Amino acid sequence: MTKKDIKNELEYIEKVKNINEGRNLKYNILTMGCQLNENDSEKICGMVEKMGYTKTDEILEADLVIYNTCCVRENAEEKLFGKLGEVKKLKEAKGTIIAIGGCMMQEKHIVEKIKKSYKYDVIFGTHTLQNFPKDLYNAIMQNKKITDILDIDGEIIEGLPIKREDNIRASVTIMNGCNNFCTYCIVPYVRGRERSRNPEDILDEVKKLAQDGYKEITLLGQNVNSYMRVERERGEAPEEINSFAKLLRAVNEIEGIEKIRFISPHPKDFTDDVIEAIKDCEKVSKFIHLPLQSGSTKVLKLMNRKYSKQQYIDLVEKMKNKIPNVKFSTDIIVGFPEETEEDFEDTLDVVRKIKFEQIFMFIYSRRVGTPADKMDGQIPEEIKHKRFDRLKDLYEEMLKEINKEYIGKTLDMLVEGYSKTNKKLLTARTDTNKVVVFEGEDSLIGKTVPVEIISEHMWYLKGRV
Ligand code: SF4
Incomplete structure (x- = not known):
């Protein structure tokens, strides 16, 4: 493991802070994609706030706008280019600094397009997050555009400031x-x-x-x-x-x-040692995310997933036998190249057998630069959407039954705060990640309390303390 010393890079935080002294500057950040990107954004916010910027949700107020991009989904590019189009006016009107980072900046054709057609100040990649203060400093001081991308694998970076959400x-x-x-x-x-x-x-x-x-x-x-x-x-x-x-065992302690x-x-x-650790560690959630992607052994092979339908089912059985009350969520991609009706039926078959508590469903979309993009047998959009709807219907039907099993149960839950849709209600989640709303005192926030489930509403449950 190579761990990079970033003392020099962090010195630029202080340098930007000195430039910003007494100016009451604001920043706005948009994070696309997964939790890893969100965690990177927390580090970006940590650095930016130490540089003297305060966060605003109102982009018009921002002196610095940051886009932390993701390239996993097909529409991410259109979303980014749309945003860059909008922010252009802001840059022209008040000189807002535009910084673009994240996975999409590791794709050469995207960076070329931005350079050619959009306004920006700093472009940084997934391996150069720690350079952001230095890049920003150089962009400000030299009044020039900075592109800071590394193609090689980044080293492990420790010690970046972090501002948690x-x-x-x-x-x-x-x-x-x-x-x-x-x-x-x-x-x-x-x-x-x-x-x-x-x-x-x-x-x-x-x-x-x-x-x-x-x-x-x-x-x-x-x-x-x-x-x-x-x-x-x-x-x-x-x-x-x-x-x-x-x-897992060490964190559990x-x-x-x-x-x-x-x-x-x-x-x-x-592996068996991971299953044993989940069983033994009382703090480790027994709700396991186990991405299936497809129930067809043929499609799984085309996806290079390195397990078959039966091996996946056997793994679930093994975990059910070893870990009391274990439950599963999964990811499923519908309409991968060469997926036949029979292959899709295999996916539905696994869904029926395993009774997932949560399914994240995706329609396959081609990504430039991946082997699947070049595969024959791409599935027409109409068929993909029909299959997606069939999977969704099956999932929702099963979910109603699964949710009913919660009614009358009393479960210990960590109270997270107020419900996003009704600030008078508190919210918590079951171990299986189901949102539960209930009435209660503010003082319960941050505590683990027993909550009885009294009704189910497809995407959330109602409870009482
Ligand atoms: S395991 Fe497969 S799907 Fe997950 S990040 Fe790696 S390549 Fe992508």
């Missing part, structure tokens, strides 16, 4: 990159190869969060349960905590933390 739940990135090369996915090309953070750094971060009153931790990574695998193979892993199972979740794992890396 929540004060009860926090995400902690434990590894970066991915070596799996699923044929539909752009992540290995834009986030680089797998590299794991040192366990001591992770544990220190979690301990600090516990001291600050955080109760729930989500361990993040593109392939979280292969933590330290590459380092083990190279003989570079530490002696003690050298696997995901051991990391940290006082003050009440719940530990993790995303995203890969079914092929659910």
